[in-house]
Structures are given as C-alpha cells and as structure tokens.
Amino acid sequence: MKNVFIYGAPGSGKTTLGKKLAKRFLLPFADLDYEITYASGGKSIPEIFESEGEEGFRKRELSSLSATNARMQQLNGGIISLGGGALLNDQARNIAETFGTVFMVDTPKEELMKRVSRQSGSRPLAAEKERFEKLLESRASHYASFPSSINTHFYIDSGDEPSDIFVGKGLLRNIGAFATLRFSQRQRCVLVADENTNPLYGDTVEKSLINAGFDVSRCVIPAGEATKDISTVSTIWNSFLKAGLGRNDFAIALGGGVTGDLTGFAAATWMRGMSWINIPTTLLSMVDASTGGKTGFDLPEAKNMVGAFHSPVFVIADIDTLTTLPERELKCGLAESVKHALISDPELLSVLPNCDASTVARSLAVKVKIVTEDAREKGCRAKLNLGHTVGHAIEIATNFKIKHGEAVAIGTVEEARMAVKLNLAPENWPDKVASYFNNVGLSTTMPDGLTIESLTDTMKLDKKRSGETIAFALPVAPGDVRLVPVKL
Numbered sequence: 001m002k003n004v005f006i007y008g009a010p011g012s013g014k015t016t017l018g019k020k021l022a023k024r025f026l027l028p029f030a031d032l033d034y035e036i037t038y039a040s041g042g043k044s045i046p047e048i049f050e051s052e053g054e055e056g057f058r059k060r061e062l063s064s065l066s067a068t069n070a071r072m073q074q075l076n077g078g079i080i081s082l083g084g085g086a087l088l089n090d091q092a093r094n095i096a097e098t099f100g101t102v103f104m105v106d107t108p109k110e111e112l113m114k115r116v117s118r119q120s121g122s123r124p125l126a127a128e129k130e131r132f133e134k135l136l137e138s139r140a141s142h143y144a145s146f147p148s149s150i151n152t153h154f155y156i157d158s159g160d161e162p163s164d165i166f167v168g169k170g171l172l173r174n175i176g177a178f179a180t181l182r183f184s185q186r187q188r189c190v191l192v193a194d195e196n197t198n199p200l201y202g203d204t205v206e207k208s209l210i211n212a213g214f215d216v217s218r219c220v221i222p223a224g225e226a227t228k229d230i231s232t233v234s235t236i237w238n239s240f241l242k243a244g245l246g247r248n249d250f251a252i253a254l255g256g257g258v259t260g261d262l263t264g265f266a267a268a269t270w271m272r273g274m275s276w277i278n279i280p281t282t283l284l285s286m287v288d289a290s291t292g293g294k295t296g297f298d299l300p301e302a303k304n305m306v307g308a309f310h311s312p313v314f315v316i317a318d319i320d321t322l323t324t325l326p327e328r329e330l331k332c333g334l335a336e337s338v339k340h341a342l343i344s345d346p347e348l349l350s351v352l353p354n355c356d357a358s359t360v361a362r363s364l365a366v367k368v369k370i371v372t373e374d375a376r377e378k379g380c381r382a383k384l385n386l387g388h389t390v391g392h393a394i395e396i397a398t399n400f401k402i403k404h405g406e407a408v409a410i411g412t413v414e415e416a417r418m419a420v421k422l423n424l425a426p427e428n429w430p431d432k433v434a435s436y437f438n439n440v441g442l443s444t445t446m447p448d449g450l451t452i453e454s455l456t457d458t459m460k461l462d463k464k465r466s467g468e469t470i471a472f473a474l475p476v477a478p479g480d481v482r483l484v485p486v487k488l
C-alpha cells in the first residue's frame with residue numbers, strides 16, 4: 001500500500017487517529033515529531049525550536065519525513081502522523097503526495113483552542129492563545145489546499161466485524177487508500193451503485209480503487225425503494241459471481257440507504273459472509289442507515305422484512321456528495337436528524353437544517369452511541385424506531401409516494417399523539433414535535449385518505465409486534481423517548 005499521511009493543525013488529533021488505525025489494521029505507524037526527536041539524539045521539539053529556531057526545526061522535519069517515508073515504503077506501507085506545519089515546505093508536500101495519500105484532520109477551531117490550551121508546554125507555536133489563533137489564520141489556506149479531510153472518526157465494535165466510520169470532505173477520491181488499510185491488492189471488489197449515484201460518483205471511486213491496485217467490477221442497480229427487493233439482491237449476487245468474488249474479497253456500496261441495505265445483505269449472504277465498505281451519499285444514510293449493521297430488503301407487504309446484521313468495515317461519509325442530492329432527499333435525512341435530536345441531543349435542533357460535516361457527525365453520534373450500547377436491539381436501540389412504526393405503514397399505504405424521511409416526520413407526530421393519549425406527554429406536545437420537523441422544511445400532515453386507524457393492519461405486520469401489542473418508541477419530551485408496548 002501507499003503510505004497514509006495524517007496531517008492537520010496542532011491539536012487536531014493526528015497522532016491519536018494514526019495510532020488507532022495502525023493498531024486496528026496491524027500496520028506500521030510513525031509519529032513524525034517522535035522521529036525528529038529520535039534523530040536529534042533525544043532533543044524535544046521545544047528544545048530544537050529554542051536552539052535552532054523554526055528554520056532549523058523545519059530542516060530536521062523534512063529530513064525525518066523523507067527517511068520515515070522511505071522506511072515505511074520498505075515495510076510495504078504504513079501510517080505516518082505529521083506535525084502541524086510539516087507540509088508547509090513544498091519538497092515535503094511533494095514527498096507526501098507522491099508516495100502516499102494525505103488526509104487532513106479537520107477539527108473545529110474552538111475544539112483546537114481547548115485542546116491546545118491544555119497542553120501548551122509541548123507545543124511551542126501554540127504556547128499562547130493569541131499566537132495560536134494567528135497561526136491558524138496564517139495556515140488556513142494551506143490546510144484548505146488539501147482536498148481530503150476527516151472531520152470525525154467513530155469506531156464501533158458491536159460483535160461481528162468492527163466498523164470505522166469517517167465523516168469528512170473530499171474522501172471519495174481516496175476510497176482506494178481507505179481500502180488498502182484493510183484489504184490487500186490481491187483482493188477483488190464489486191462496486192455497487194444505483195443508476196443515479198453511478199454516473200455522478202462511480203468513476204471517481206473506481207479510479208481511486210484502481211490506482212490503489214484493486215481489481216474492480218461495477219454493478220449498477222435501479223434506484224429507489226420500489227426495487228429494494230430480492231430481484232435486486234439477485235442482480236448483486238450475480239455481479240459477485242461474474243467478478244469471481246471469494247469470501248475474502250469485498251463489496252462497496254455507493255449510494256443511499258437502499259444501495260447500502262441491499263449491498264450489505266448481498267455481502268452478508270455471499271459465501272456466508274464477505275466484508276463490505278459503505279459509502280453513503282444521502283444525508284439519511286450518512287446520519288442513520290449506513291451505521292449499525294442492519295442490512296436487508298423489503299417484501300411487497302412489509303419493509304425490511306428479510307435481513308441480516310452485517311457491519312461494514314468502513315463507512316465513509318463524504319459530505320461533498322450532498323451537493324447533488326435533491327432537496328427532497330436532503331429533507332428526508334433531516335427527519336432522521338430531528339429523530340436523533342429527540343432521542344438524546346435536543347440542542348442539535350438549534351443547528352439544523354445545517355448539513356456541514358460537524359452537524360452530520362453530531363447527528364450520527366447519537367446513532368453510534370446507541371448501537372454501541374445495544375447492537376442487536378435487545379433494549380435501547382429500539383428507540384431509533386421513533387416515528388418508524390407509523391412511518392413504515394405510511395410508506396406502504398402510499399405505495400412509497402411518501403418517502404421514508406417524510407413518513408418518519410408524520411409518524412413521529414402521530415406517535416407523540418399516542419404519548420398524549422397514554423398520559424405520557426402534555427396536550428401541546430404533538431404541535432411542538434411538528435414544529436421541529438416543519439422548521440427543517442418537512443410537512444407533518446397525514447396524507448389524504450389516511451388515518452392512524454386505517455394504518456393499523458399494516459402496523460400489525462411490523463417486526464416489533466409481539467402477540468397483540470407492538471413495541472412503540474414514543475417521544476414524550478425533547479431528549480426523552482420511551483419504549484412502550486401498545487395494544488392496537
């Protein structure tokens with residue numbers, strides 16, 4: 001593999017991330033500051049600054065970068081965490097970009113200020129707050145000139161294969177570099193995209209995988225919920241067969257929740273389980289569907305009826321892909337973000353409908369926390385079904401004309417009404433819940449001709465049923481969702 005260089009402002013967490021990934025994927029790791037100290041016979045970085053000035057330090061840094069890069073190449077590639085100014089020098093940047101892939105760690109300024117003030121002693125340029133702010137300003141355009149940045153990394157180990165989840169920008173062009181962390185170039189892969197995401201992003205992802213040395217085949221599936229069925233799963237299986245994938249090869253899903261659920265299921269069942277990578281390209285999938293390991297497909301009568309738990313090795317959410325997402329789909333994703341806010345982060349409501357990397361990561365964090373605690377939905381994970389029991393029934397009753405997120409918005413308000421009926425919430429609660437969804441542009445009005453009563457039979461087919469009761473996740477206050485068995 002090519003070396004992976006992790007770069008970013010002082011305090012952004014480069015060493016922490018580099019070490020974590022190296023440990024997880026059993027790869028060689030080097031921290032450039034440590035290498036510089038070692039090469040200078042044990043002088044600390046502040047000591048080098050003191051005696052040789054920044055210029056002397058940068059010279060040492062360039063020579064350590066060059067030596068470490070060469071050493072890692074001999075080891076067949078590894079992870080190198082850089083110092084915060086290591087690539088200011090053109091020669092250094094050229095080495096990193098020619099022999100490896102550079103990922104910026106894009107930590108928000110406020111967080112950097114906090115972290116750096118806690119450890120100023122070991123960071124000469126960051127010693128004083130004002131100086132540090134100036135330094136960030138002076139380097140802003142330099143940092144912005146790197147096309148790939150990671151805003152947040154989550155790690156979930158929920159029983160089967162653990163998942164590393166990345167939220168950032170410009171990540172698609174480097175999917176190949178991510179894949180090399182886990183897979184060797186002898187392994188083959190099938191890239192599954194739907195007919196919308198394939199023309200938009202298929203070539204970028206395929207090119208990146210080919211550049212990283214992988215043998216890639218493509219499988220294009222129809223777009224949309226209406227074909228989230230066994231015949232599309234068959235299409236994917238056939239593409240695996242044609243590409244000659246074995247159990248040690250891998251699949252990549254490039255698309256929304258439908259592509260992810262189908263590809264993940266096809267991978268789960270291929271030779272009793274093959275690894276896969278999920279690249280969510282809808283907001284809904286970024287904040288929700290891509291994470292937690294649920295995969296599957298619909299039966300004509302009931303959504304997601306057949307499935308398997310099978311976590312992707314990587315979830316790589318590149319928020320740049322949201323620029324092409326139709327407005328209506330974006331709103332569907334916002335419905336899940338409102339859901340997450342209602343479950344455990346009410347303050348998130350005040351930053352929606354913003355969709356920058358930090359907001360996407362914050363919404364996703366709610367799901368990550370829940371699936372970490374309860375991977376197999378034995379307890380609190382059921383809270384993520386908020387709005388979904390009624391929502392799924394609306395999707396089916398309208399033949400999917402009402403989209404998933406739109407149905408969840410309506411469903412959540414209906415479920416707030418149920419909470420009122422059960423004396424769990426005050427009278428004005430459903431209106432409040434409606435306002436949270438309306439604020440991000442979603443309607444919460446039941447479609448013409450439908451009532452909660454007319455949806456009962458469909459709801460009775462729900463997976464959450466046991467005997468005559470269905471386990472509902474009912475919203476009762478911002479940040480408070482209760483699991484309540486309700487007899488319909």
Ligand SMILES: NC(=O)c1ccc[n+]([C@@H]2O[C@H](COP(=O)([O-])OP(=O)(O)OC[C@H]3O[C@@H](n4cnc5c(N)ncnc54)[C@H](O)[C@@H]3O)[C@@H](O)[C@H]2O)c1
Binds near residue numbers: 194291304
């Ligand atoms: N596995 C889980 O835990 C989980 C959780 C929530 C939802 N889901 C499932 O997710 C599905 C809904 O996901 P979805 O809303 O992403 O649907 P989707 O996959 O159908 O995507 C919506 C539409 O957007 C298009 N699209 C995707 N990315 C695009 C982009 N960047 N630019 C332009 N167009 C793009 C798609 O082609 C499609 O037409 C449902 O089937 C639901 O059951 C699964």
Ligand SMILES: [Zn+2]
Binds near residue numbers: 288
């Ligand atoms: Zn959902």
